[in-house]
Amino acid sequence: MLETKLGIDFGSANITVYAENRGIVRREPSVVVCDRYTGQVIAQGEEADRMKEKLPASMKVIYPIKDGIVQDYPTALYLLRNYMNAACKGRLLRPSVLMSVSGNVTELEKKALFDLVTAAGAGRACFIEESLAAAAGAGFDLKLPRGSMICDIGGGTTECAVLSMGSVVVSETVRIGGNDLSNAISDYILHEHSISIGRSTAEEIKKTVGTAVYRNEEVAMIAAGKHRDTSFPVFFEISSTEIYWVLKSYMDEILQCVKSVLEKTPPELVADISVEGLVICGGTSALYGIDRYLEWNLGIATSIAENAPHCAAQGLGRLLKNLKELENNGLIFATAEDESDDDE
Ligand SMILES: Nc1ncnc2c1ncn2[C@@H]1O[C@H](COP(=O)(O)OP(=O)(O)OP(=O)(O)O)[C@@H](O)[C@H]1O
Ligand SMILES: [Mg+2]
Structure with missing residues (x-):
């Protein structure tokens, strides 16, 4: 096998790398500790997370992703390059990377992400909305013409979406996690x-x-x-x-996000959701009672996905197995050359 296909969920709190045929090969906090004066990286991931609040004045802590958006480009590049290299050790070709992105990223931010991923070593890259990846990871049958609803409550954002036939029909993101x-x-x-x-x-x-x-x-x-x-x-x-x-006002904002997705959803799909229920995932879905809070206020049965913190990464893995399906939904892997052709 020459080429590796990777699924990467680069979240505000955690970065998760999924390698085709191997599953999740890495999950670590998205944090780096570096020297304040030289910028040299001292620790990353778990190690940086353990030391982050006990640093001498000569060191500082950097969170490269905030609210689902790249905040510190060099640090994000450092982490991605390291994790991608480790996942592709011994492979000759540059990996193809499928990356989940927050639903609120602009085209410009997506372009910056593309440059980041290719600079980190990807041969080809493709981006999909985190909620679509999470739905695939939660085990939804995405091909059916049936409405399903997912809400991914992460570290920096809450993304809620209604999906049908493998695509996002309506989605909403709030910068609360x-x-x-x-x-x-x-x-x-x-x-x-x-x-x-x-x-x-x-x-x-x-x-x-x-x-x-x-x-x-x-x-x-x-x-x-x-x-x-x-x-x-x-x-x-x-x-x-x-x-x-x-936490009450934050819970209300998360509820409002779900409500506004329902408001924009066509009636037939809402009818499906009333039968199928709402599935929540992401690390914050483990907050005590959040499923019941949503269920009581929406009147829709709400459950927590199995393996909730890893749903997006697992979903990327599932989608990587069926690239044809991705292409049918307009998601195509592009190389740096393709992108520069598009810019001309
Ligand atoms: N038992 C728990 N109760 C409440 N919150 C929890 C629990 N376990 C983890 N979390 C929270 O989950 C969040 C991390 O979730 P997750 O890994 O899904 O975020 P992320 O994907 O990195 O972020 P985002 O997708 O928003 O960019 C952290 O804020 C963490 O504190
Ligand atoms: Mg996430």
């Missing part, structure tokens, strides 16, 4: 308790007592932080009820 929920938790604790906490503690609070629904049986945890006035270390208790109110 798990990272915003964690930021809201740290802001609340600073303002209400005068305690400053790090990003990792906010994540832990979100995963432990975070909730999308009001919990009659309240749960609480003890966390550590630094007092804003004294700078002394402090332990404090935080409950699910407090966090419920902190």
